[in-house]
Every structure is written in C-alpha cells, then in structure tokens.
C-alpha cells in the first residue's frame with residue numbers, strides 16, 4: 169500500500185499479511201500463520217461463544233483501522249453476494 | 251489391476267554372507283528399498299562408499315502412492331544420476347488451480363522464471379521412480395540390494411549394530427557401523443526398538459483412484475472445493491504418464507472404506523467428475539486416512555531414521571517423498587566424513603537438528619492444508635467458505651486458499667552448521683538455503699550451477715574479469731584446496747579468460763551473479779548437499795577455514 173492509498177482511504181485487498189521485520193522466505197507463510205491463529209482462537213468455544221469472539225474481533229480491528237471510508241468499503245465487500 | 255505397468259520382479263539371491271556361525275560386517279546398511287532407502291544407497295555409491303540395502307519385498311511399490319516430485323527432489327536425484335529418465339517419462343507441471351463450487355478462485359505458478367535445470371514438478375507413478383533408482387543402483391559397484399531380506403531384529407552392541415535378517419533360505423545376521431532405517435511409515439525397526447512416532451490422525455477418508463483415460467486437460471493440478479458433482483467435499487485431479495490420471499475424492503469420516511473401494515461405487519464418482527461420456531478404465535484404487543506425525547529423535551546411537559519411518563505427512567503438498575529425499579541428501583555426506591574420520595559424530599547429530607526442523611515445517615504445512623480441506627468445526631468451515639467466497643474477487647483471500655502448499659526445499663537458516671552473515675547481501679539465498687541453480691558454461695560446455703557440486707565442499711568465488719585474478723589470490727585458493735576437509739575453489743566469472751590453474755565456470759547469462767547477489771569478489775561456501783554454509787563479500791582464507799570447520803563440527 170502506498171502512502172497515497174492511505175490518505176485516500178482505499179481498502180487494501182492485496183495480500184498484506186507479514187511478520188514485521190522478517191525476510192519473506194515462503195510467500196504463503198504469514199497468511200497461513202494468521203489463518204491458523206484465527207481457527208485456534210475458537211478452539212473449545214460453543215457456536216454462540218464463537219460468534220461473540222468474531223464480533224469482538226471485528227470491533228477491535230475496525231478501531232485499529234479507524235478510517236470510516238475504508239471500513240465502509242470493507243462492510244460492503246463483506247456483504248456482497250451473501 | 252495394472253493395465254499400463256508390468257512391475258519388475260527382482261530375484262532373491264543367496265549371498266556369501268549367509269553361512270551359519272558367521273556375522274559378516276558391512277560399514278553401512280540401509281533397511282528398505284523404497285525411494286528414500288534407495289536414495290541413501292545411491293548417494294553412498296556416488297560418493298564412493300559401499301552400501302548394502304535390505305528389502306523385504308521383491309518388487310517396486312505397487313498401487314496409488316506418490317505422484318508429484320518437486321524441483322528440489324529432482325535436483326537431488328540428478329546428483330544421484332537418475333533424474334533424466336524421470337523427467338523424460340514424467341509429466342512436467344507448475345500451475346495449480348483451485349475451484350470453489352465449480353468456479354476458478356485461485357491459482358499459483360511454482361516456477362515463473364526460466365533458467366533452472368529441473369522443472370518445478372513432475373508427476374510420475376512411484377513405481378517408475380523406484381524402478382529407475384534400482385536400475386541406477388545396478389550401475390554402481392558399491393551398491394548392493396538384497397531382495398526378500400526382511401530385517402527381523404536390530405541390536406546395538408557397542409560401536410556396532412547387529413542386524414538379524416529373514417530370507418527364503420532362513421535367517422542370518424550382519425553387523426554394521428551405521429544402520430539407516432528407511433522402512434516406511436509403519437517402520438518395523440522403529441517398533442522393534444520400542445520407539446514411537448506421535449502426532450495427529452485426521453478424521454476423514456480419501457478415495458484415491460488412478461484411472462486410464464484419454465483427456466486433453468492441460469498438465470496442471472486442479473483442486474476443487476465443494477464441486478457440484480461431489481457436494482460438500484473436495485476433489486483433486488493430476489495427470490500422470492501413460493494416460494493415467496490421479497483422482498482424489500474426499501469422502502468424510504463416516505464412509506465405509508471397504509464399500510468405497512468397490513468398483514461399482516468408484517465408477518459413479520468418476521463419471522460424476524469426468525462426465526458420463528468419458529471413457530475410462532480403473533487402474534488402481536484405495537481409501538486412505540491421513541496422519542501427521544514424527545519421531546521425537548531421528549538418531550538412536552548408530553541407528554538413524556529417514557523418510558516416512560521418521561516422519562509422516564498427509565499428501566496435500568506432496569511433502570512425503572520430497573522431504574525424504576532431502577533427508578538422505580543431508581545425511582550421507584555427513585556419514586561419509588564421520589566414517590572417514592574427518593568429522594566427529596556431532597555432525598550426525600546435525601542431521602537430526604536440521605531434518606527434525608524441516609520435518610516440523612512439513613508437518614505444520616501439511617496439517618494446515620488438511621485443516622483447511624477438512625474443517626474440524628462449524629466456525630472453521632465458515633472461515634474456510636468465507637475465504638473461498640472472497641477469493642472470487644480479492645487477491646488476499648486467493649493467497650489464503652490452502653489446498654496444499656507444495657513441497658519446497660528446506661531453508662536451514664537456524665542450523666548450527668551455518669556461519670551467520672557478516673556482510674550485507676541482497677538475495678533470499680540465506681545461509682542454510684539451497685544454492686540457486688542457473689545456466690553456466692564450464693569446461694565441458696553448457697551446464698548448470700548445481701551440477702558443479704560433487705562430494706566436496708565448493709567455494710564459489712565470483713569475479714567480473716577472470717583475466718584479472720592475481721597470482722596472490724590464486725595462491726590463496728590453491729592453499730584452501732589443500733584443506734583436510736575436501737574443498738574445491740571454483741571461479742565464477744563474467745568475462746575474460748581464467749588461468750588454467752583453477753577450475754572456472756562462465757556465468758554466461760549473469761544469472762548466478764543475479765540470483766546469489768554475487769558481486770565481484772563475493773565468495774560462497776557450499777556444502778556437498780548444495781546448501782549454503784557461509785558467504786562473504788571478499789575472500790578471507792581464515793574465515794573460510796573457520797566456516798568449513800563450523801559446517802563439519804570440527805571446532
């Protein structure tokens with residue numbers, strides 16, 4: 169993502185998972201690390217608890233992103249063809 | 251059930267060692283003539299060491315087993331002198347496509363760049379691979395295979411291992427300095443020694459069917475999630491030589507493997523996938539449940555485990571045999587140095603350090619792929635399907651789609667044999683990684699960088715103009731060549747004429763310089779298994795000697 173993308177508030181849908189400061193030796197690695205952590209975080213939860221976890225997670229990440237323009241695009245992309 | 255292949259029969263022959271009351275000695279014995287035992291034997295043979303391989307059977311692996319062999323496996327097999335036939339017979343491929351509900355959602359290209367001696371992947375039935383390896387063993391005087399020699403007991407006695415063997419002529423015993431155990435996932439030697447292999451069993455079943463059909467699909471790997479012809483499950487399609495196609499159907503845990511194996515149940519599945527009109531014959535079919543597990547330690551005294559005997563993965567990503575070849579590649583040069591008295595036994599322990607690390611990476615990737623393909627809970631199924639749905643439009647989700655991360659060469663970046671960088675380099679070829687291949691021109695004409703490596707360590711010295719090498723530098727390099735640990739200095743030059751006193755290759759397309767970040771003066775110390783041990787921006791003989799000692803545990 170370039171700096172101008174940041175100021176223009178465009179949702180980044182290119183692959184962006186990474187380990188800060190580490191060389192990329194396997195292109196799939198950071199994404200798979202995230203995916204596994206995500207699934208693991210639900211380990212042992214009931215469906216209802218899982219839904220609660222997801223809701224909290226969305227709120228945390230949304231606050232981290234902050235920019236409402238970006239968040240509205242993400243909401244629209246997530247809603248598409250459901 | 252074979253229509254396209256006639257398995258060879260390797261006759262049992264009584265050996266001179268089978269005399270009552272004597273225990274003949276062999277310096278190196280290998281249990282199992284599967285791909286990994288054979289690779290270990292061939293590697294010993296090409297490095298000039300005698301090796302005796304014992305196998306309980308009298309033919310190659312029968313049935314639907316390994317299909318996909320990676321570039322790295324082929325590079326190893328090329329060093330062993332048998333990749334040529336495999337690539338010629340095999341189906342080369344590099345593109346994988348993933349479909350979700352019949353729509354293409356993601357794809358990968360494993361080798362987007364030219365300039366490598368080996369293809370990204372070939373598909374070849376495991377029996378061909380083994381047959382070619384057995385043929386190659388026949389060309390090496392030092393390698394002997396004894397068929398129908400089943401190892402029935404193993405006992406460590408001091409510095410030796412005594413092996414008991416059953417044959418059609420009755421039992422006999424042998425002793426050896428080192429025993430390599432490559433007798434497969436259900437390793438009987440492992441059980442005899444009371445050792446375990448722990449990990450996970452996946453609660454799912456897969457029907458693997460090899461069919462003969464004339465289809466003109468491109469040679470690509472096609473993985474389908476939730477296709478309309480096999481709802482709620484996944485399938486995989488691969489092309490093999492002789493018009494054989496590998497079909498892989500996820501069945502679910504509740505299916506009865508015996509029922510699913512029956513042709514009357516397989517045929518409708520194949521028709522649903524390939525279309526009613528497609529004509530085909532069944533070649534082979536079996537139902538598998540997959541496991542991901544490894545032994546805690548690969549070495550027990552003078553007994554060393556390799557291949558599936560040491561670690562087992564689910565096949566998504568083709569990390570079984572492909573990682574096993576990296577085991578023997580890693581082990582044999584170390585054993586040779588230890589057996590020649592040029593390195594202490596800690597060097598064998600570094601085999602464990604490096605290959606247990608590699609096994610963990612393979613297990614992690616195979617486990618993650620299997621979890622993506624077989625989600626264990628409702629919420630993980632939901633994340634999986636959300637990823638696939640987003641992948642229709644968004645790049646980031648395409649990269650998350652995991653139908654198996656295909657086997658890659660181990661990057662042993664944390665190995666204690668490496669010398670960490672002191673100078674900055676701009677190349678992903680870190681110490682511990684496999685050296686990059688590239689086209690070169692050598693004294694024997696056009697060739698490949700990887701083929702420069704023989705059983706010695708190599709010191710690749712990059713120079714822009716070979717004419718400008720000084721007498722002093724030549725002197726230093728020839729002194730390095732006198733090291734007790736065999737080391738060959740090799741000049742890699744862009745232009746000029748190298749002096750006759752040193753081995754030299756022309757980096758004809760500049761690809762070596764580019765891939766290694768090999769600027770003028772840079773030196774790369776390469777191990778006999780083609781992994782990078784150390785690199786510098788300029789030649790420093792003391793540093794090279796220290797790195798050589800580090801890479802052989804001679805500190």
Ligand SMILES: Cc1cc2nc3c(=O)[nH]c(=O)nc-3n(C[C@H](O)[C@H](O)[C@H](O)COP(=O)(O)OP(=O)(O)OC[C@H]3O[C@@H](n4cnc5c(N)ncnc54)[C@H](O)[C@@H]3O)c2cc1C
Pocket residue numbers: 281282283284285286287288304305306307311314315316317318319376399400401402432433434435437438439458538556557558559565568569570571572573574
């Ligand atoms: C469905 C399926 C698909 C696969 N696909 C791939 C793939 O695409 N790519 C890939 O790289 N891998 C793949 N694999 C894995 C691959 O088949 C194995 O990793 C590979 O065969 C391991 O080789 P090995 O030599 O360690 O063991 P094995 O091939 O199991 O060989 C062991 C040998 O030891 C012998 N033996 C056993 N016990 C004794 C004894 N007591 N005395 C003497 N001899 C003995 C056996 O007869 C056998 O010859 C697949 C596996 C399966 C099941």
